[in-house]
Amino acid sequence: MPFEPRTPFVHTSHLPPPEPPMRRLSLLALLLATLPLAASAAPPEDQWFTVLLDGRKIGSFESKREVHGHEVHTTQTLQIELERNGVKVALGSSESATETLDGQPLAFASTSRLSGSETRIEGRVRDGVVELDTSTGGATQHRRMAWPEKALLPEGLRLAGLRAGLAAGTRYSALAFQPSSLDAAEITSTVGAFERVDLPGGARTLHAVEQVLAFPGAPMKTRAWIDADQTVHKLTLPMMGVELVLLACDRACATAPNQGSDVFARTLMPSPRALHVGELAGTMRYTLASPRNEATLALPDTDEQSVVVRGNERIVTIDREAHARKGEKPAPSDYKPNDWLQSDAPEIVALAKQAAGDAATPLERMRRVETFVRGYIRSKTLDVGYASALEVARKPEGDCTEHALLVAALGRALGIATRVVDGLAYAPGFAGKDQVFVPHAWAQAWVDGRWRSFDAALPGFDAGHIALGIGDGDPWRFYAGLDLLGRIELREAQSLAR
Structure with missing residues (x-):
């Protein structure tokens, strides 16, 4: 077939959804999980965040942690709404993990939703092997994969942060597994000094923690602010030249109506x-x-x-x-x-x-x-x-x-x-x-x-x-x-x- 010349105007229907990169959005749960939480007291069982893009509210993030007997269950749920050229796009991501009290992985699940399309991943970890069930578009597949050596889920990452401590200048690395993409990325965290941070509930003085996620070709840098009990209150990461920001607040604040953000022009x-x-x-x-x-x-x-x-x-x-x-x-x-x-x-x-x-x-x-x-x-x-x-x-x-x-x-x-x-x-x-x-x-x-x-x-x-x-x-x-x-x-x- 010979090449056909371009038409003078390219229809928007021929081009991809200009929502922010889905991989980066799906990493929000992972980023919060990698930060150290309280050593002397249990982490908050249910924590809410409001999600802002370029200063405008676009959604909410919820993180839950529960201990049942000898197991720790964590669930992290992201809900956002964007606009692309006047069309509203709803995105949702939920990840859960089951681990032992000392952070050994047992099972995980991930559900991703985009404009009515849903993908479900379930994995059970045993003896270094993952039994996987993946459902996409009504079709389910079962397969096996090797568990990445030394990879951790949320509780294991939390414990790694606790062991490192909060002394300024502390630097440590961990391999974080992400259920939604079935891969692991090394995250290097560096603890900084105290900084004054404005939050929905008022200003606080918090520790700054910088993180680098080692993705091939383009490492991603993020920043978080945590209190003396090592609870996360703010998280930022760059996206298309602007900042995506998560701020801790109560449920009413996090689930308040979105303002909407048309990110189309930035793409x-x-x-x-x-x-x-x-x-x-x-x-x-x-x-x-x-x-x-x-x-x-x-x-x-x-x-x-x-x-x-x-x-x-x-x-x-x-x-x-x-x-x-x-x-x-x-x-x-x-x-x-x-x-x-x-x-x-x-x-x-x-x-x-x-x-x-x-x-x-x-x-x-x-x-x-x-x-x-x-x-x-x-x-x-x-x-x-x-x-x-x-x-x-x-x-x-x-x-x-x-x-x-x-x-x-x-x-x-x-x-x-x-x-x-x-x-x-x-x-x-x-x-x-x-x-x-x-x-x-x-x-x-x-x-x-x-x-x-x-x-x-x-x-x-x-x-x-x-x-x-x-x-x-x-x-x-x-x-x-x-x-x-x-x-x-x-x-x-x-x-x-x-």
Whole structure:
């Protein structure tokens, strides 16, 4: 299928939900759990927080801890509401854990809700092995995974903080397991001096604790304030150039009506100039920079995108045509079904056969899949949030994330390795803004010995696509790349002659 030129205006329904990165939102429960709580007295059994984004109330957070016999049960629940281009989006995340009194993991559960879509994960830990049940889009899968060595759940993290103490300058690390993404991240905490902090119940003098979460390529820094009994009263973390803040207060305060926050504009990255269809059909070179001089920011190298580090700048060269230059072959998991790309489901298999028809080569099959998905998802809407491929197969509606996941799942059903890319796509005009790069999603497939991109939400892939992250369709990993929004800017766009 030849590349089709871009339309003069990119419809909002073709682009992904511009809510803040879901992975970062889901980490709120984890962040509170990692902070040391009272050593001499039991932590609060039920603690409430109001959630603010850029100074506006967007939701609530509740943390519970209960001791039953020889077990400790913790539950942490986040409820927020955002707006994206005038559409309200409700997000919810609840995580629970069961541990022994000395912090050994026994079981965990996670429920995530986004615009009516729900994912449920349950795990039981025994002898270093986790028995997992995952439910997404009405389909349930059972599997096993190894428990990450030395990983801790909330009670284990609390005890690690108690052992470290609160002396100014104290520094300690722990490996924190997050049920929603089924992975672990090292968190390094540094205890600081006392600071005066304004809270809904009045100002208090509290210890400041800085934390660094060691995510690959872009570590996340947070700050918390705790009292002499080691109870958390305030937590902040950066998000798209502004602060997300949790403040301890009573239940009435935490559950008061939200003010609403339209974060859509913050997800758009201005282009230094207008880009034309002809140059986007070739090769482009972009200069991206971190205004905060975050030298650790990482962008992926692919067979279409090469990245050169120059100080706090990233020189990104993108060719519309893929070149087998990276030597990165597919992993076995790139061919297999997972919780979000259910390529073995009968509905997906049937659609894959219908889409591919009599195509003889993997490249032609993927081109037909791309065209098929573009027409199959008839309702182009932002209301879905993030649906799995099976959900889209059964109810064909959504934005670019739904297009990308269905393309990837159909490719795997045809025996082709695929993966899902999140990044930015150029739009001549979008939501009243001219010449901007907008958060976007597309799929890559391993054909002809290289990773080649396929974009069913737009007329096709071109050099106006900048990849920020690559995943397997899991929303928590998918949105990790979008953590870069608000932390990078585009300083130069240059067309390279072929």
